[in-house]
Each structure stands twice: as C-alpha cells, then as structure tokens.
Amino acid sequence: MTWPSWWNLEVTAPFQLGPRELPGRVWTASGCFAYGLHAHEFTAADCPTPYAGLGAVVTKTVTPVSRAGNPMPRLVETPCGALNSIGLENVGFDAFLDTVLPELEALGVPTVVSLAATSPEAFGPMVRRLHEAAKGFAHWHGVELNLSCPNVAEGGHDFGGSPATVARCVAAARAELPDRALLAKLTPNVADIVQLAVAARDAGVDAVSAINTVVGLDVDLRTGRPYLPRRFGGYSGPAILPIALAKVDQIVQGAGVPVVGVGGIAAPEDALKFFALGAVAVQVGTAQMRDPFAAARIARALGQCSSS
Amino acid sequence: MTWPSWWNLEVTAPFQLGPRELPGRVWTASGCFAYGLHAHEFTAADCPTPYAGLGAVVTKTVTPVSRAGNPMPRLVETPCGALNSIGLENVGFDAFLDTVLPELEALGVPTVVSLAATSPEAFGPMVRRLHEAAKGFAHWHGVELNLSCPNVAEGGHDFGGSPATVARCVAAARAELPDRALLAKLTPNVADIVQLAVAARDAGVDAVSAINTVVGLDVDLRTGRPYLPRRFGGYSGPAILPIALAKVDQIVQGAGVPVVGVGGIAAPEDALKFFALGAVAVQVGTAQMRDPFAAARIARALGQCSSS
Amino acid sequence: MTGARPSACAAVGAVRSNGLVSSAFHRLDVELDLPFDFLPGQFAMINEAGPRAWTFSRPFSILAAEDGVLSILYRVVGRGTAALAALGPGAALQVLGPLGEPFPTPQADRAAVLLGGGVGLPPVFAWLQRWGRPGDHAFFGARDGGEVPWDLLGDRWRVSVDRGEGLPGGRTAFTGVVTALAASAPDLPSHGSATVYACGPGPLLRAAADLARRRGWTCWVSLEEHMGCGYGVCKGCVVQVADDGRIRNATCCFEGPVFDATRLPDLGSPAPVPHAASGDIPPGSCGGAP
Amino acid sequence: MTGARPSACAAVGAVRSNGLVSSAFHRLDVELDLPFDFLPGQFAMINEAGPRAWTFSRPFSILAAEDGVLSILYRVVGRGTAALAALGPGAALQVLGPLGEPFPTPQADRAAVLLGGGVGLPPVFAWLQRWGRPGDHAFFGARDGGEVPWDLLGDRWRVSVDRGEGLPGGRTAFTGVVTALAASAPDLPSHGSATVYACGPGPLLRAAADLARRRGWTCWVSLEEHMGCGYGVCKGCVVQVADDGRIRNATCCFEGPVFDATRLPDLGSPAPVPHAASGDIPPGSCGGAP
Numbered sequence A, B: 001m002t003w004p005s006w007w008n009l010e011v012t013a014p015f016q017l018g019p020r021e022l023p024g025r026v027w028t029a030s031g032c033f034a035y036g037l038h039a040h041e042f043t044a045a046d047c048p049t050p051y052a053g054l055g056a057v058v059t060k061t062v063t064p065v066s067r068a069g070n071p072m073p074r075l076v077e078t079p080c081g082a083l084n085s086i087g088l089e090n091v092g093f094d095a096f097l098d099t100v101l102p103e104l105e106a107l108g109v110p111t112v113v114s115l116a117a118t119s120p121e122a123f124g125p126m127v128r129r130l131h132e133a134a135k136g137f138a139h140w141h142g143v144e145l146n147l148s149c150p151n152v153a154e155g156g157h158d159f160g161g162s163p164a165t166v167a168r169c170v171a172a173a174r175a176e177l178p179d180r181a182l183l184a185k186l187t188p189n190v191a192d193i194v195q196l197a198v199a200a201r202d203a204g205v206d207a208v209s210a211i212n213t214v215v216g217l218d219v220d221l222r223t224g225r226p227y228l229p230r231r232f233g234g235y236s237g238p239a240i241l242p243i244a245l246a247k248v249d250q251i252v253q254g255a256g257v258p259v260v261g262v263g264g265i266a267a268p269e270d271a272l273k274f275f276a277l278g279a280v281a282v283q284v285g286t287a288q289m290r291d292p293f294a295a296a297r298i299a300r301a302l303g304q305c306s307s308s
Numbered sequence C, D: 001m002t003g004a005r006p007s008a009c010a011a012v013g014a015v016r017s018n019g020l021v022s023s024a025f026h027r028l029d030v031e032l033d034l035p036f037d038f039l040p041g042q043f044a045m046i047n048e049a050g051p052r053a054w055t056f057s058r059p060f061s062i063l064a065a066e067d068g069v070l071s072i073l074y075r076v077v078g079r080g081t082a083a084l085a086a087l088g089p090g091a092a093l094q095v096l097g098p099l100g101e102p103f104p105t106p107q108a109d110r111a112a113v114l115l116g117g118g119v120g121l122p123p124v125f126a127w128l129q130r131w132g133r134p135g136d137h138a139f140f141g142a143r144d145g146g147e148v149p150w151d152l153l154g155d156r157w158r159v160s161v162d163r164g165e166g167l168p169g170g171r172t173a174f175t176g177v178v179t180a181l182a183a184s185a186p187d188l189p190s191h192g193s194a195t196v197y198a199c200g201p202g203p204l205l206r207a208a209a210d211l212a213r214r215r216g217w218t219c220w221v222s223l224e225e226h227m228g229c230g231y232g233v234c235k236g237c238v239v240q241v242a243d244d245g246r247i248r249n250a251t252c253c254f255e256g257p258v259f260d261a262t263r264l265p266d267l268g269s270p271a272p273v274p275h276a277a278s279g280d281i282p283p284g285s286c287g288g289a290p
C-alpha cells in the first residue's frame, strides 16, 4: 500500500501512557487472543513471531472466580463480522495470577491485564493482588477494566452504562495502581459515550479503550429463532469499524482523554483511520482469530512506512 | 432458495395495521426511493414494476420548509454498507402536498408519508393539513414520524432520544390521524430502545419502525480527516442487519407493540429474519438504491413461497 | 432538454468481453437480458450480481449499445473498477440504465465541437456515432500516446496528449491540452456558430466552457459526481446549478449529468449567490442522514 | 496424548488443483510458502486470502501434506465451502496449521480399527497412510456408491453405503452403516485387543463408542464443532468432557479435536454431572461476549 503524506507516527516505538512506557501502539484486543500463550511457537514467512512489534497483548478478561461461559453455539459469522456469546469463560483470577502471568513475563510478552468484577469496589483488591503477584515484572504494563459486565451488586445493569459507576470502578483501581497504565474499556451501547469517557478521565484513567462489541442478533432460518442460545451476541469485525471510528472521534473531540481504538481493524488502513482521528494506540480483535499474526503484520506494515 | 418450514406469512396479502388495511408487508424505506416517482417506468425481466407486491412506499422525509441538505460528498461506501449525510434535502411540505402526493395517488402507489418537524407539537398541524389535502385518497395509508432530527425548540437534541418527547410527537400526530396508520421511526443510537417503543405505544402509535441509521464515521486516508464534511454519517446496509434484528427483538419482547423492521435488508432471507422475530412488515432502504426492484423482488420471492 | 428519454431497465448482464483497449482504458461488453436503447450522454449503473455486489453500483457513460450488448470504456481508479477489471467472460453483472439527461441532438445551423478527455470519451464518441455530420469536429485528449484507443477512434478524431510518449508509429498527436488543440484548429467554426459537447476532468470542462464563452458558442458538459443510486432517489450526487440567478442543488444523475455550462458556477459561469432556503431545521444530525 | 505436536504455521497458499473426486467430495491441493508437517488427526484452518476472506477460517482435517502441498477432502455444505469449491488453480489461500491434538500412534499389542464416515475420512485415512500395519482394519461409509472416492481408497478400505446406488462396476459395498459393517467383519480383533479411531457424523461416533465399549476396545474420536479461531484463543468451540467425574468445557480445536470417547458424555459415556463452577458473575450480557 502507499502511505498517506500526513502519516508519521512510529507505531513500533515506545510511548508513554500515564505512568508507564509501552513498547508500541498496536495491541491485540481482549478475548480474541486468549492469554497470549497459544501462538508463541507459530511461524510465518513474513513475521518472526505473532508478538513482533506488538505494544501489548490485552489478555482475556478474568473474573474473581473462573467461569464456564455460555452454551454452544457461541459464534455466528455474518457477512462482514461476527456475533459472539462466549460468556466470559475464563480460568479465574487465581489461576491467572499463579500460572498465566508468570508465563507471559517469562516469554517477555508485553501485557495489559483485562479484569471484570462483580462490583465497582471489587476492582481495588483485585488490582492490589495483581500488583503484589507481579511485583518486579518488566512486561506487565497495565490494566484494562472491562466495564461491560452486569453489575450484580446494583441490580444486574451493565457497569459500563452509567458514568457514576464507571467513575467508581476507575477510582477503585487507580488507588491501587500508581505505576502501571490504567485503561477503562467502554461499551458502545449507550446514547452518549463521551459522558462515560469524561467520568473515566475525571476518576483518573490513563486512557479509555473504545469500543467493546455492539449488541446484535442473528436468526437461524432453519428454526426461525435467534441463532445464539442467549439470543443476543456481541457484534465485532469490519462491520463495526465505522461505529468504532465515530465513538473514538466523539471521545477525542469531547472528552480530552487518550483513546485506544478498537473495533473492526483487519488491515493497516483500518488502524490508520483510528490514528488519524487521534487514537494513541489500537487493538486488533476478531481479525486476530483468523490470523494469529494479524496485529503483528499491521504493526510491521505501519512501522515500515513510518521509518521509511 | 429453499424456504424454512416455519414460514407461512402472506407478505403480499393485505393486513391490518391500526385503523388501516395495508396491501402488503414489504415496503421501501424513507430516503432511499425518494418520493417513489423516479422508477415507475423502469422495466425488469422478472418483475412488472418496482411497485409490484409492495405494501407501501415510505416517502422521503419532508419538513415544514424545503431543505437544501448538506454539502457534498454525502455518501461513503464501506465494505458492507454505507454512510450517508444527505441532511434531509427535500422539497418541503407544501410542494409535497401540492404535487407529489396527488401523483402517487394517481399512480396508485401505496404510500406512507414520512414527516419531520421542529417541535413535537408541530406534527399535529402537519398531519391535519396532510389529512385535508389527501381527503378521499385511496392509496395514502399512513404517516411515519421520523424522530431522529434535532429538536430545535428543546435545545437541538434529537427528538428520538427521549421517551417523553417521543410520546408528545406521537400524541400530537395521533390526535389528527384517526383513520390512517401511525408509525414512529425510532433511532438505534440510544441505550434502551424499548423505552422509546413503550412511550410510542402508550401515546397511541400503531407500530414502530426500527431502525433508522446508526451513527458512523469514515476517514479519508488521503487527508487523514473524516470523509464527510459533517464528520458523522448514518450507517446503513447489510452491516447493520444484526443491530437492527437485536433492536427489533428487544422491542417485540419488551414493548408489545407491532414493529416494522428496517435495516440491512438486501435479500429475501434478511427480510425473513425480521418476520421470524415477529415484525409485522419490513422496509428496504439502501438495497433499493442499487436496485429499484429490490423490495419488489423480495416481496415476490417471499410471496411465491408462502403461496406454494 | 431533448424530450423523451428511453425508459430505464434493471437488466441482468453477462460479460461478453472485458479487456484493455489501450494502456489505461478497459472496454467492457455486456450481454443483457432486456432490449437496451440509449441516447448519447446517458450512463448506466453497473455492479456485480449476487453476494459480491458493492453497496453502490458505479456509473459509466454508455459507449454503445447494439443488439443487446452494452459497451463501456473505463479506467481503474479504485476498488469497484479494479473488481470490474478482474471479471472474465460469463461473469454476471447487474445493469441499470440508460439513465440521466443525454446530450442535446444537433442543430442544423451549428457545427458540433466534441471534446473528450480520458474516459470522458464515451458520451462524445457515442454522440458522433449517432448524430455526427461531416462538418462536426472531434477532439480527444489523453495523458500520453499509449493511453489513446487508436483503433476505436479511427481517423475522425484529432488527438492531443499531455506527454508525447507511447505514440504508435504512423500516428500523430498534438502535445498539450485538448481544448488548446481545439482552439488552434484551423477549420474551427466561427463565432456563435457551434455547440460544444464536452466530457472529461474538471479542468477540461472549465477550459471548454471558457472557450465556448469566448467564441459565443453553446456549451454542454457532462459532469461526474459521486453517485449512490444513479436514478434520482438518494440525493447523494448533487451539483450546484444556477436557476433564475439563484443557486440550488440539482441531482447530477437525474437532472444531469449533462448540463448547460452557463448554469454551472463551478465552471466559472454566473457569479455564485447564496443557497436557496435550507428550511427551518438546522443542519446537523438528521434522520437517517446525520 | 501423543507428545510433541508439530508447531503451526500461518502460511500463504496457492491452489494447485481443486475438484470433485466423487459425486460429493472435493479434493483441494494447496502449495504452501512454508514447510508443513502434521500428525494424522490434525486439521488446518483455511480461508481465502485478501479482501474476500470470511470473518472466520474453516477447519478441515488434513488428508496429506507432502513436498509443501497440503491436501484436504471436503463437502460443500454452506457458503464457505461453496466459495472454496469455486476457486481455480492459482487462487490465494491463507492456511493455519497443523492444529489440534492428533490421533494417538499405534500400540504394538493392539490392532487399529479405522472408521471414517463421509468427509470424516481424512484423519483416519492419514492415520492408515502414516501408521498402518498389515493387521489394521479400515472401514469407510458413505451415503451411496457415487460418493465414495474409490481411487483414493484403493483396496485396503472396506466400504459401506446407505443406499446401493451409484456403485461403479467391479466395486462392492456393504449396505448399512459403517459400524455395522465393522461389527460384522469376520476378521475383527478380539475383545480388548483393538483401538478404534473414528471420524464422521455424530451417530457414527456414538455407534463407534458403543461398539468399543461392548468389545472392551479403546476408542478415539475426532469431533467437529463450530470454530472461530481454531487455535484455542476464542473459546468458541467448546465441548463437554468429563474429568475426574466432573464435566467441564474443553476447546475442540486445542484440547481436541481427538478425544478419548469415554471422556465424552455426548457419546453416551459417563453420566453427565453438573457443570464446574461458573464464577460469581451471572450469565448474560457480558463484556464483549453478551
């Protein structure tokens, strides 16, 4: 591809995000690359490893207790994307701290840990324990709060929908995380995402990640019923790129907080669009499922151009 | 295509919608077929006219005074859809009543008139004038309130975002429209579309149309700036089908009001998915731009199967 | 302008042949399932058939339509035209046309001056084929000699090129813009006695309008704008035209693509005046059309 | 189960050949840009390269991989396989593999009973090619005689068909399900002295597990589940397995697709017990995974 004249960002150079310097601006998104440990021996003709040039692997969201997730089927492909209903299947916070994080550190994988909890205040103790367990880890760079989960303590509504709750989550985590980057991942399923970003900013976040998946549904024509057992799924992939770009633009213009762009990135050009709007970094989700080297290839393509 | 066994709706047979019987369940959507008058002499090998089997043409939204619309470019194609920023260019309500509506009546085109206004209360007088102008018209079946426009009287926010305002719009129109179908077209750019549908239902609507376009943005890589002069556009086409299906399902399950499904329909299978969820009718928008016979072909395909 | 247009059909087509006719121009011949008639200056919306169709069809001027075969000439500039160029014989297309306002027919007392630039050739080429008289003048401009579809043009067309490269043996071409070639032609019609028919890039159209103004000729231009529907329903292709001294939006696809150059402020004709009333709803995020 | 798996590569492939090898099975041979090794039972994720790639690649068992050419056998069942069938020589593919847990290698004291149903043939076929010994038994079942890839199978495979139609001259086949053919074979290994390797539709796997249970044989089955990533990262392909008497989710792509049939409640093996703890967040609309 030919590169636009305005483009001059070094995506594979370190950059400062809050208290922490991260090694690059192209990351993998939570939930689409597991804990980052399944592909480290994979090979490709054009890329040394799936981590090459990556700024971070955002690990699959972990919850205080492990989860078995939702019934199958959990995925539907649509013409330009997919719906997922994984239901946050994960190994649980303890196993994550005991086995996953040390392995990432040993492999030297730059890591941002995605967390979900059952109440805003539960994030504080989780972050504190993470901090203790990862003391001295050189490759653990930050925490991303997944705020799109039902808030059990407050009636099952999404954490993510209320600015006040977003603020409480961020404040609880920030208090325990002075020296690593803190990100809040916002849901697009609201009328005004800028309010959420402002709340996160005021509560001390270093950046917001936008966007998580969009609520969608597909019908199984054989039965006439929703294809996913829980009816709704999270819509991701190229189809949501224009929606993600709109939300990122709104936040950049309206909230004055650094933004990590997520949603629909499958090619270097897609990532460029987020950077053009002012995103400080990007995450590759669904495309990483098809190609374990997707983010690395995007980083390489964008890196080559800025260094030439 | 082979038809699912559960499918038994007669989409090209008349059906009752509130006080009015409409001739069919496949309609064209507002803004994608203008006033329905540009294609009536078009021919196709497999369809007698673009109106064949249609339940209604929903005309381009008209406003009290004509509008020149937004600057060019107004459209961007995305891999699975498009963004538009037409800016409601329209001939204005007077010209619509004087020239457009009589021509539709003369041609026998089943018509639903889409209206927007500057305050909720303005809908009352518009509907009254429409009613007077169309007295005795056999093919004018109803009004669709486009509630996704800025509410000037109330600070420029979208009419469509507030249940209370939706209720006022519907009530104002309903009072003047005892004998035609009244629909409210809802915006998807809210946290909870069910609340809007409930408000519309309680204020006396016969059905809600869901959805209007989703806010999106595309970047022009040559300049690094948003491609559309007004940054944001309305996202439509196959990419939004899963979002529209989700919203329609939420309304059908949660609001108990008839729903007309709109968003992403390009093939008979897409329309089937809305009917499977309980929609009483569907509208074809963006696909009608590519093919003036799109809705007619969908009606024909679905009609053939149910009558066989 | 020219009276009844042939009515449009939504046809299904199959590629008969598709390939380069010069270094940059592809010619596509499509067999249609419906009879297809057109007037020079009209265009067709073309798209792949089936699930690979793009959201919007692409507009192409009609080069010819004979015995159920539609021909266009195109340059690859983006994704749609690249996809088109990859299609082989038999590939299925959807075709909507003929569409738009054609070029006016000839006037007995006026010679025609045809100006075609690059892939703006088809409408003026079709005009000459259909209406051309011995005294009409045809000029075609391209970037270089390799780009020129010499066989298609035959002897009637005088050719200009920006750069002299790629000229095949035995061919001559003026070096410079096509309007300069036309202006310098020794046999040009006198003041007030010609009509210009022009299609090509913006600078060509501006130069054509300017030439016509200076010579007192009528000037018809065929414009290109981004299009959504091509048949007047989406308002996605408006151009500004002057009517009664006021500027208003006209759809390029339905009121155009052919316009009288004097109605187009963008071609330097009348002085622009403010827009017609924009209604009482402010611009911004608007229903289905933010 | 079998020790070190070859590590996977994300390769770029070009179709060498792609066509029907029976009335229903297509064989695709792809040249890869990287060396490719595999163990029988492993699979590859395959997708078109470039902008026409589907969101998710599709999993196919590996039939063979020799000299940089990967071969699969597939049936057209939906949009991805239909698109695959339309590709001609030279078409670009993306290939990720080999993936998943292979079938165990042979045990000296046990004969192998290979059971392949329909497009479940590749993993058991590849097993026989790689590990087969004279005393092993190979059974293949298809819907009818036309569906059977006779040339590929050669003489070693005994064939069953649901319906006798389409049998080419000189070929014989048992009419009935493939497990009935196996159960009725006169030369079957005795109780406890065989290992079953099975791949095919659910009913075949259940019948295979049942046959093995009754005969005291070990039984390995290769499962099919919908897949997103194929390499263990999305949790989109879980199957329920019994571990220590409890049922938990295992990824079909990474812990499988080959499983010991006795661990699979769905094959009628152990009695299902409640799920392992699901954590303290209720199911429902969950972050990125509603």
Ligand SMILES: Cc1cc2nc3c(=O)[nH]c(=O)nc-3n(C[C@H](O)[C@H](O)[C@H](O)COP(=O)(O)OP(=O)(O)OC[C@H]3O[C@@H](n4cnc5c(N)ncnc54)[C@H](O)[C@@H]3O)c2cc1C
Pocket (backbone or CB within 6 Å): C043, C058, C059, C060, C061, C062, C072, C073, C074, C075, C076, C077, C078, C079, C080, C081, C082, C119, C120, C122, C223, C224, C225, C226, C227, C257
């Ligand atoms: C009435 C009319 C007749 C035309 N006739 C011909 C013809 O005979 N032969 C031919 O080769 N082309 C013709 N065009 C232009 C042709 O439609 C565009 O080149 C084509 O749509 C580009 O599609 P794409 O997907 O390849 O490019 P895109 O990826 O859509 O765009 C590539 C570049 O082309 C520009 N572009 C896109 N569409 C248009 C457009 N409609 N007008 C001007 N610039 C555009 C874009 O801004 C961009 O810079 C005509 C256009 C119109 C409006």
Ligand SMILES: Cc1cc2nc3c(=O)[nH]c(=O)nc-3n(C[C@H](O)[C@H](O)[C@H](O)COP(=O)(O)OP(=O)(O)OC[C@H]3O[C@@H](n4cnc5c(N)ncnc54)[C@H](O)[C@@H]3O)c2cc1C
Pocket (backbone or CB within 6 Å): D043, D058, D059, D060, D061, D062, D072, D073, D074, D075, D076, D077, D078, D079, D080, D081, D082, D119, D120, D122, D223, D224, D225, D226, D227, D257
């Ligand atoms: C490990 C593994 C190995 C496989 N090996 C082969 C093989 O060697 N040859 C072969 O022809 N097929 C094989 N399959 C099945 C193959 O992956 C599917 O047929 C293919 O993904 C269907 O894609 P599609 O787009 O054509 O169908 P879709 O449109 O995706 O679906 C069509 C139908 O197939 C079903 N389906 C889709 N994916 C799967 C799946 N993964 N498993 C079961 N049913 C599915 C759908 O529910 C639907 O009924 C294998 C599957 C797995 C998991």
Ligand SMILES: Cc1cc2nc3c(=O)[nH]c(=O)nc-3n(C[C@H](O)[C@H](O)[C@H](O)COP(=O)(O)O)c2cc1C
Pocket (backbone or CB within 6 Å): A029, A030, A031, A032, A060, A061, A084, A086, A088, A114, A146, A185, A211, A212, A213, A234, A235, A236, A237, A238, A240, A262, A263, A264, A265, A283, A284, A285, A286, A287, D234, D236, D287, D288, D289
């Ligand atoms: C299978 C799958 C699982 C996901 N799991 C999570 C998760 O655990 N936590 C989270 O914050 N986001 C999760 N997401 C959302 C992605 O991180 C990302 O925000 C979203 O998919 C949009 O980006 P994309 O279009 O690049 O996929 C998941 C997405 C997918 C497709």
Ligand SMILES: Cc1cc2nc3c(=O)[nH]c(=O)nc-3n(C[C@H](O)[C@H](O)[C@H](O)COP(=O)(O)O)c2cc1C
Pocket (backbone or CB within 6 Å): B029, B030, B031, B032, B060, B061, B084, B086, B088, B114, B146, B185, B211, B212, B213, B234, B235, B236, B237, B238, B240, B262, B263, B264, B265, B283, B284, B285, B286, B287, C234, C236, C287, C288, C289
């Ligand atoms: C070019 C364009 C113009 C539109 N104009 C209007 C409009 O005037 N009024 C309205 O209610 N909706 C308008 N819409 C929205 C459509 O009616 C429809 O709700 C939306 O496009 C989703 O359906 P689709 O995916 O089938 O296009 C417009 C959409 C497009 C693409």
Ligand code: FES
Pocket (backbone or CB within 6 Å): C226, C227, C228, C229, C230, C231, C232, C233, C234, C235, C236, C237, C238, C251, C252, C253, C254
């Ligand atoms: S392209 Fe739609 S009105 Fe001209």
Ligand code: FES
Pocket (backbone or CB within 6 Å): D226, D227, D228, D229, D230, D231, D232, D233, D234, D235, D236, D237, D238, D251, D252, D253, D254
């Ligand atoms: S398919 Fe993604 S984990 Fe198995």
